[in-house]
Amino acid sequence: MEICAVLFTCLVAGLALTQAYPLHASCKVQWSLPSVSCQSFSSKIIAQAKLWEKEDNCAGGGERCLYKITDQSAQEIKGTHTTPVKHYVDDISFKLTPAGAGCNVEGFSTSETWYAYLDYGTNYCNLENLITGAGLNTSQGYTETTNDDVCTQFSSHDCDKY
């Protein structure tokens, strides 16, 4: 077990030298929504997750299904997304900070599977699909900020697939 841990550390360190992605498959995204209140953001994301709760929403492909909201407060929404084929579970969260009439949001998604490193952008899409599904990306002044350093395989994501 200890040898395993050491080998794993070396492997991760080696990967870290050659890749810019986070050491564990995960994704952090900042959104600014100057024209959407945090309360409205929250209710739209929760409604979208409920619409995509069942597996049959993925019958035609993609991963817009198997969302579950596990906790919600004025400051944060927490939930999970399960991949339809392999049933990997990812933890997702949206932290909400009111900004004038709008809302600043920090989204985070991370794979529960401890050895996950590459994810085809799934952690990004876990968050992004809810945002675009709820139409929040079309709100006035909407901006999104993330990059490969904080979001695994962001630059090669395909949210219609993963």
Ligand SMILES: *[C@@H]1O[C@H](CO)[C@@H](O)[C@H](O)[C@H]1NC(C)=O
């Ligand atoms: C919002 O996201 C959807 C789905 O990805 C996309 O089709 C649409 O063009 C986006 N709208 C804007 C204004 O970016």
